[in-house]
Amino acid sequence: MGDVEQIGSFLSSRRGRLRPEDVDLPYFGTRRRVPGLRREELAQIAGISADYYARLEQGRLENVSTEILDAVATALQLSPDERIHLHNLARPPSPADLVEPNSPTLRPALRVLLAALEFVPAYIIGHHTNLLGWNRAAELVFGIDFAELPGERRNWTQLVFLDPRIRALFADEYPALARQVATDLRLRIGHRPGDITLTALITRMRAASTQFDELWTSHDVNDVAFGTYYIEHPELGRIELDYEFFSPIADPGVRALVTYTAKPGSRTEQALRTLIERDRQS
Structure with a gap:
């Protein structure tokens, strides 16, 4: 599993910049305490359950598939760089990431x-x-x-x-x-x-x-x-x-x-x- 806090914050921030009218989606109710799509609205667009999407924003990515991540990325209207970023956050950290690779001198x-x-x-x-x-x-x-x-x-x-x-x-x-x-x-x-x-x-x-x-x-x-x-x-x-x-x-x-x-x-x-x-x- 990737970085829980980063994944949750990233998904929430991208969801917050979308409005129902941006995605041709009717409102669920009329009052919104915070800007952006609600989780259930985003889940509907991505074709997954609201509960499953909520788990993704909580960083609970056990066995999440590439197809699900792509569906969420499309629903969030992510740019190519943002899509790559989401996939990178979702992958387990490599042992190589935990070490300092930099040499004090250049060749x-x-x-x-x-x-x-x-x-x-x-x-x-x-x-x-x-x-x-x-x-x-x-x-x-x-x-x-x-x-x-x-x-x-x-x-x-x-x-x-x-x-x-x-x-x-x-x-x-x-x-x-x-x-x-x-x-x-x-x-x-x-x-x-x-x-x-x-x-x-x-x-x-x-x-x-x-x-x-x-x-x-x-x-x-x-x-x-x-x-x-x-x-x-x-x-x-x-x-x-x-x-x-x-x-x-x-x-x-x-x-x-x-x-x-x-x-x-x-x-x-x-x-x-x-x-x-x-x-x-x-």
Whole structure:
């Protein structure tokens, strides 16, 4: 059985965003104390009994079939990412989820790769969003000497929610960044429900950041592997960077290589090149 609290909260939150009129369903009565579909309404759409669905929201998933989970996912109008998340939550945790897979050092070839991306800010993160490696371009763009950070703070989730430099850098884009990080972490815990280190990170973040806690309790999930951010750099001004997550990587402790590239021939590309070359000569 998966994580009881997470499964129940996730199903309840998705049920709460649907209304009877969204699914062409008549009301059971007229008064509603809370928004969203009632359990019996959702069960009717999914083709299961109300009692059985209630057990699912209680995390009682003994022998639940893939077909039942798919029926519930369809009734809840889950997105593809949310559907995968539900199935991940329902599976038993693997023994591999209970161990710390991250190595304190990267393979030399991965460090060479980061260095070769001379004009492309890039870093490598582990399964707990810890920064395992980065290049000089990333330090110059984000304005952070990652090597000087204490080990526990060398973590992308903590930097996004607890370091004011990241908030200032992303400016108007910050809410989108914060949501992207939180919803991705929600997916991670679905993939690794027994991961003690990941669970501890989430607990710390909920206590340390009201914004993270609000995003976490929304139960939104979204596997965003690419996009564009406009960053307000103190030296370069407003720059446009396309980010990309490259995953998986063969190393068991590595989650992804993340790159930020400028469009060819753009002002951002020239500004980045000037910044990096000036730093190299200093």
